[in-house]
Amino acid sequence: MKALHFDDPDFARHYVEDGPARFVPGYDVMHRMAAQLIAERAPDDASILVLGAGGGLEIRAMAGLQPGWTFHGVDPSDEMLATGRAVCAAVSDRVVWTRGFIPDAPEGPFDGATCLLTLHFLPDDGAKLEALRAIRQRLKPGSVFILVDLCLDKTASRYDALRDRYARFALDSGADPDDVAHTRGRLKTVLHTVSPERDEALLCEAGFTDIGLFHAGLSWRGWVAYA
Secondary structure (H helix, E strand, C coil): CCCHHHHCHHHHHHHHHHCHHHHCCCHHHHHHHHHHHHHCCCCCCCEEEEECCCCCHHHHHHHHHCCCCEEEEEECCHHHHHHHHHHCHHHHHHEEEEECCHHHCCCCCEEEEEEECCHHHCCCCCHHHHHHHHHHHCEEEEEEEEEEEECCCCCCCCHHHHHHHHHHHHHHCCCCHHHHHHHHHHHHHCCCCCCHHHHHHHHHHCCCEEEEEEEEECCEEEEEEEC
């Protein structure tokens, strides 16, 4: 599935300059925790697979924390990949980029992987599970996978109230009101969010073990799991 707005050069630039940190509670520290958890199992010269890497923000953050790691970033958007290359220019010798989806990535095996703020773009018609399985197949046994996803159950009676809460956080964080209104609408019409329990079930079905919650911010959830 392709999120067409990510193919807009202006959006891609704006996303990096004024995006996730205003919509995701604890966004910066989330990157630090992800790198720490991966490092518990990964060597100093680890190779890390990053799904939804366009924009380059998580790669830049982890590269700054782990100077010996290399990264393989995968994203379907040319514009987001171009932005990611610019964001990661200082560590360009440590990053390889692939345009496409996770089946387009090398088979590895990798020493760790992340899927941050991305799984909710895939419908729960088998596509989410397929992506998680494809990541699992590319990991060394025992290595760490980090998933951070927006968890809003569209069938829940409080769904609209939770969307309002999501929007209020972004507004209070200084996000542009028009951007917030547009994004709030996309939660219902474009994103394929599911409950936290469903994400955990998908991780189990994909073959991950010892799944544990490490991050929670309003409706965002982050798990650490092991291949």
